[in-house]
Amino acid sequence: MKIYYVYILLCSDETYYTGITSNLNKRLFEHNSGENADSYTYHRRPIELVYYCEFTEVGFAIDTEKQIKKWSKAKxxxxxNSEYDKLPNLAKKKFK
Incomplete structure (x- = not known):
């Protein structure tokens, strides 16, 4: 059974990068080595893996990656930080 990973990287400029891969170690090496000069992380190295989760269904992994990419930095x-109880409130729009 193939495993897919959705991961979040902390970049040197304190931004987050979210991605998906089927080979996490290889993908982290590619990000850190600067294999692709056009990538988001290229000028933001070094990067640090701060979160990942595993999926056996690629469709669920893709949907999760897309969802996380839309989230705020706080969310x-x-x-x-495994503060799951905060996630619902961070999803709500703030009205003034």
């Missing part, structure tokens, strides 16, 4: 940090 990503709650996920990274």
């Amino acid at each position: 990503k940090e709650a996920l990274i």
